[in-house]
Amino acid sequence: PSIPAILPGTRLAPIGAIAVFAPWLKKAGELCDGISAPVLAALYSAENGFRYGPTAPVSPVGARGPGQFMPGTWDQYGKDADGDGKADVLGIADPVMASGNLLCDNYKLIDDWKKRGLVEGDTLDLTLAAYNAGVGAVKRSGGMPSGHPDYENQTKPYVAKIRATEHVFARMLSPFLGLGIGGGAGDVGNRIVDLAFKYLGLPYVWGGGNINGPSGGGFDCSGLTSYAVFAATGITLPRTSETQWHIGTEVPLYAARPGDLLFGNWQAGGPGHVAIYIGGGQMVHAPTTGDVVRVGPVFPDMKARRIF
Template identity: 35%
Template sequence: MAVIIKVVGGVVALLMVAVIGVVALVLVDDAQADEMSDGGGGLRGVPAEFRPWILQASKDCKEPGLTPSLLAAQLYQESKFKTSVREATSRTGAQGPAQFMPGTWATWGRDADGNGAASPWDIGDAVMAQGRMMCSLLGQAKHSGYSGDVRALALAGYNAGWQRVEQFHGVPPKSFANGETYNYVQIILSTMPRFEGPGLVEITGSGDGPDAVRKAATRIGTPYAWGGGGPAGPSTGFCDGTSGYLNGKCSASTTTGFDCSSLVQYSYWPDLKLPRTAAAQYGATSDHAVSRHDLKVGDLLFWSHGNSSGSIYHVALYAGDGNVIQAPRTGRNVELAPLTSAMPESDYYGATRP
């Protein structure tokens, strides 16, 4: 069998993101973020007064891409969670923690906190309006036919207006507005991990398996990209002549995400260094086969064409209660799904325990 390397002791992973663009754009300040209260619900590093509204806005949206960490990273980019008139009024007249222009607020603003007034300065009103607008933009992005990450398209629409996304058939390039929108999108997507807390899926227990599933759960909503992703997180993939295509076009090369095995590899890394492909992951763990009736959180589940280990084509993580976390296929996102319908039932091959 292939060798799995078990790392003993703590490993600190440093992610350095270099962004070239407009000076006015800001990156998350680690010291300040660490001072903010952390907590569950798939979210950390935000002020306590923002947390319930971010979680509610994410829950209310049926688009899986609107995760709490995306909303939090966007709010930080817009205002650093500031709420005063002096600190949260832009030079162009945008107002409040979610930076709404008055005309846009007239469309999306509601009295979410029930205090009798709909105000872009009220945290609840602002965050829920941000969520409604982003949810709508994600829906537009999904049905637009434009290539790339739907979250990037939605963020570009929030920053520059959807008409600019239509104009450029995607995220406006660096040449547009001195790169403001382009860099706005890149910064928010790259800083999302700072705000990712324990997953939205309730996972009990401790150890490699539950820890891996908690980590995987923070990626629910991330797009599928054939050949994309790895230990460091999501990345663009590639097309191989058969896989990675959507509506006749190579989607993987312009989509930042995971495929099934890279999600599993990412989830266990660095404590358990699994190989890259589903077949190799089966080969590395097959000496610890598990009956379907004895599954535990974190077990690996495999599907095969022709009931052969040489034809394994899919792997998922068992999340408990008959569910799996998986990156299913091109055009879909990382999801929580029932084991019985995650893939064709007749293709189920078996399970192993890393």
């Protein structure tokens, strides 16, 4: 069955969808200083939602596999990275390593162009634009490709989507890559976020979840916050969003930090929804029936409270 995406603007469903890519994302993210594993993960989410194998969709222009390689580019960069005797554009290892090498080559080329005054702009942004529109488009535009409708409607939003979700993928990949995000002494807020991220993709269940974890197969909004806060701090929150609002201290939304609780959907009795702030205007929450624990933008009416 169809599962709602756990990241806004992506096709990524449960966290297991990226776990099989993690070892190769880590390896490709170590090829050069400019390209990291979280950037590659965000790019693969934008390209094809980590879909691989014979049933992976082919783009209208013939780009194939999770890295969406055109035939000519694959001929140049496609190699047998996992030693199975073939360079498989529909696989995992071979496309990820090919993407890493292509991105590193373009990063170095664009950095050289910047030093020579041929292009201007953020080097990583331009490298991602080159993956979508071709490195020639970057040089012709003297920076971010612009003017052509494809550049305005596809390339620029593509780059923005990758950069916006890069930090989220860093958290998702941290258990696999040893990135050390959260969990350290004095970093309680990040620990709260990381504990909630363990359950990305788990179904929303009304009344589900408590300090011990999911129940009935999932979480509701306050069940998720109850679990993550207790596991990180030992603080037992009241069970509903309305009663959780009275714990801790309200802080201005602009001053919210990762791990602060966000409250919204205001009603006569108080907030009808609670979430966990992760930074960058994003939160992790269990939204509603038929949805899953996922990342989404902070609601306009939300207020923040710090409870630790």
